[in-house]
Amino acid sequence: MLEQQVPQRQVDVSFDRRGRLQRRDFLRTAGAAGLALPGIGWMNQLSGQAQELRKRNQACILLWMQGGPSQFETFSPQPGTSSGGDTKAIATSQPGIQIAEHLPRTAELMEHLCVIRSMQSREGSHPRATHLMQTGFLPTASVKYPTLGAHAAQQLGDPTAELPDFVSIGRRRGNSGGGFLGVEYDPFAISNPEKTPDNTQLTTSQSRYRRRLGLLDELQSGYEASGGEQEVANQRKLYNKSSRMILSKDMVAFDIQQESSQMRESYGDSAFGKGCLLARRLVETGVSFVQVSLGNWDTHQDNFNRSKALCEQLDQPFAQLIRDLEQRGMLDKTLILWMGEFGRTPTINSQGGRGHFPKAFNVALAGGGVQGGQVIGKTTAGGKDVADRRVKVNDLLRTVCHGLEIDADQENMSAAGRPIRVVDEGEVVQEVFG
Amino acid sequence: MSKDRFGPFLLVAILVTGVVGLSDLVQAQSLPADVAARIDQLLVAESNNTAQGIPVPVVDDETFLRRVFMDLVGEPPTTEDVIAFSLDGTVEKRSSLVRQLLADVSYGRNWARYWRDVIMYRRSDERALLSVRALESYLTDAFNNNTSWDKLTTEFITARGNIRENGKTALIMAQLGRPEETVAEVSRIFLGIQIQCAQCHDHPTDRWTREQFHELVAFFPRVAVRPKRDDGMLNFEVVASDSPIENRSRSTNNRYRGTPEHRMPDLENPEARGEIMKPVFFLTGDEVPVGSLDADRRSQLADWITDSTNPWFARAFVNRIWAELVGEGFYDPVDDLGPGRKCSSPKTLDYLAAAFRERGHDIKWLFATILSTDAYQRASRRRRNVEELPFQANCAQPLRADQLYSSLQTVLEIPESNATSGRQRSSRFSPRNAFNSIFGFDPSIRREDVAGTIPQALMMMNSPRINQYATAENGRMLGRLLREVTDDRQAITELYLRVLSRQPTDKEVNSCLKYRRDLRDRGEAFEDILWALINSAEFLHRK
DSSP: OOOOOOEEEEEEEEEOTTOOEEEEEEEEETTTTSOOOTTSOHHHHHHHHHHHHHHTTOEEEEEEETTOOOSTTTTOOOTTSTTTTTOOEEEOSSTTOEEETTOHHHHTTGGGEEEEEEEEOSOOSHHHHHHHHHHSSOOOSSOOOOOHHHHHHHHHOOTTOSSOSEEEESOOOSSOSSGGGOGGGSOEEESOTTSOOTTOSOSSOHHHHHHHHHHHHHHTHHHHHTTOHHHHHHHHHHHHHHHHHHHOGGGGGGOGGGSOHHHHHHTOSSHHHHHHHHHHHHHHHTOSEEEEEEOOOOOSSSHHHHHHHHHHHHHHHHHHHHHHHHHTTOGGGEEEEEEESOEEOSSOOTTSOOOEEOSSEEEEEESTTOOOSEEEOEEOGGGOSEEEOOEEHHHHHHHHHHHHTOOTTOEEEOTTSOEEESSOSOOOOGGGGO | OOOOSSOHHHHHHHHHHOOOOHHHHHHHOOSHHHHHHHHHHHHHHHTGGGOOOOOOOBOOHHHHHHHHHHHHHSSOOOHHHHHHHHHOOOTTHHHHHHHHHHTSHHHHHHHHHHHHHHHHTTOSSGGGGGGHHHHHHHHHHHHHTTOOHHHHHHHHHHOOEETTTOGGGHHHHTTTTOHHHHHHHHIIIIIOOOGGGGTTSOOSSSSOOHHHHHHHHTTSTTEEEEEEEETTEEEEEEEEOOOSOOOOOOSSOOOSSOOSSOEEOOSSOTTSOOEEOOOBOTTTOOBOOTTOOHHHHHHHHHHHHHOTTOHHHHHHHHHHHHHHHHSSOSSSSTTOOOSSOOOSSHHHHHHHHHHHHHTTSOHHHHHHHHHHSHHHHBOBOOOOOTTSOTTSSBOOEEOOHHHHHHHHHHHHTOOOOOOOSGGGGGSTTSHHHHHHHHHOOOTTSOGGGOOOOHHHHHHHHHOHHHHHTTSOSTTSHHHHHHHHOOOHHHHHHHHHHHHHSSOOOHHHHHHHHHHHHHOSOHHHHHHHHHHHHHTSHHHHEEO
């Protein structure tokens, strides 16, 4: 494609995050995206640009399984082996693929799911493995790596949006977020999906709030004129942005009570289910990345009962999220990623538990262009090691970036002045997309 | 008031006379005021070659007072402090204020919190937070007792023991004892050298090699951070693991046990065990033999780092404290002094660092000295562009989370709540910590890179907890103020004195009076004024 850096007047057409057509006419550097080809009518430019812009509509919902879910009790049952315990396998909507009995509703939607059974990492400690799976790097003192959600916010987010680009729902471990990309890419954290997010409700009437903002602005002029111009300008920008958010009509996206009782019931009554419903509402409103956490998968004791109970919390919301997105025509543009920091050991300890196992574990993907109805990779007998198609953490993250059209090779500058790629090395697992 | 002791005319005189040699000066003078005067001269001389730029005058008493309070004790002056200071007619009032605040126990606590953040914002393991309380109390005592910086440094490097009780262990605990991360932090914090860049490859621009990095790591392989249970509570202890058995099964990267020697990974062959590294200190080439005990390795390293012949040690500390106080470091960011980095006024930094070393790394002396300089006492201006001269003005700093929370407490009379019962024993759930989790930032990053966040703005504007203390109801500060002061103009002045530690300008009084007149309800009007003041950029910064 021609790379012309000629400023020219052109009809600028874009889509907002809800896909509504927006028109503006202004000077821009054509060719930056390689789209404005001289001599071609503006209709062609429009279609090229629309294609480019539509990519920006991609969103991701990360279902984060804190603690490390057992692959044997979720997507890789091994009945009849010493590793498998009592967990049975059930058929799925995809002939030839079986998953664990605890996920019956998810099994019905297997045609949308791609399960990777050959994930491998080398990190077996919770905080470090969590950091690794979410950022692609081990934690260090000197470089604070951004999470996948922060990269999504940076590359996919809409700077004119009123809601944050990255929202995290549920208890969040660790201090990872925007890292060296900056605090503006930290997730907007919601601990309880049923509550209005912290401090987003005005403490006064809206008219009084606006009056207060006017007074604030007026009283700042003195400091602004006596050395505080930078501080006042930055503060004004931040307060405008924050006010725009809390006064935005989009804030209603945070209120799951807006959904019909039938819809709410379809996601189930658990906090995780409500989080998934909230995630769908947010993505629908244009949020780029939503993380919903489900905790307590660290089943060193009583793995079987606990995993079963956790799967009960997971199954209905997971299946409903896929179905709901599909019915709304949003599934193609919403990548769902199910993962935890590692899997669990094939051996079962004396307390009926399983230990940490990064050597061969599962992740699952759906939507966002993912080819469903398939399993990638194999383990050796009893799930003790990867036998075929090993997928490492950077391979997975590169694959997700590919699906979301995040440039995994984009270099961002760390605080120490070192350029660092979104994902270091790794290869896209092409089969994921068929 | 003769605030501007160095008018532009005097500056010209100094430019002409030039600079005397450094060494005799350091020996001759070590009173803060004398050293400060010399620093101001040196700064002028160093900016000589790039010409123009007339420094901003020294600030008025009100601004100075709030600035010094924030910088030393981490909270604003009370209205009474403001009035008393403005009525004080003595010439020495600024330096006696500094002396008085350095003797206040809040000084130690303020700087303990600063260094807590320096260490903890770089933690690579969340469990490090278990040591926060011990760290804060250890540092509070150390700063209040004016423990010298070399002694503190040695204690951090050689620390052992229970991490919930012994705050010195926090630097090691922050990296869960992993030797590579720990030495990177030791080098960064105490030397201002980012040697970890050489961890994987020889650094392209710096002079340190990968081998030198791993030789530094070799001072720490025997450090282990071992989990223990105390009354069912998770805890850790930092121990020396001098047993000769090599732990080969490393299924995780936990450092529950140490290793006898550090091996540098072979990049060509990552599965190989790697070559044993001798502990060598990269700045001097001094070494301890392979096989040495952990205690010998670490105490030897601490001696070399703090040795008076090592210029990096004093420079790193002086640069950091200077940057916090004057708003801009000689090197930015404060923990990257090179080699190969540009120092904006190298002679001045060397002079002050040498004087600090001569004074036995006396921390309170350093504060008193910097606070006496005109460079510190100048009014604040926006951050300079690169082509402008450094240190022509002070720079406003966003308040650190603790300073801001303490300010709200002082202004609105919010009691400190420790929430020290039951499972909240760790104080991680106190209102202060909840506030810190929203407003905290890593104090080592460039201050202009510290951006405000939406959750911060939302908290200041809408937090029910803060707003509950900002109403005009009876029993609240504002309610009492309005009852006691019936004149609106006077109430406005009181509010400004309380929130911004200064009198309002006529324009501000008029704006507030007009706002007041437009509303029927006096309480409502003043609630709005108070709200605007605590949400103002001026309140959120130290000028």
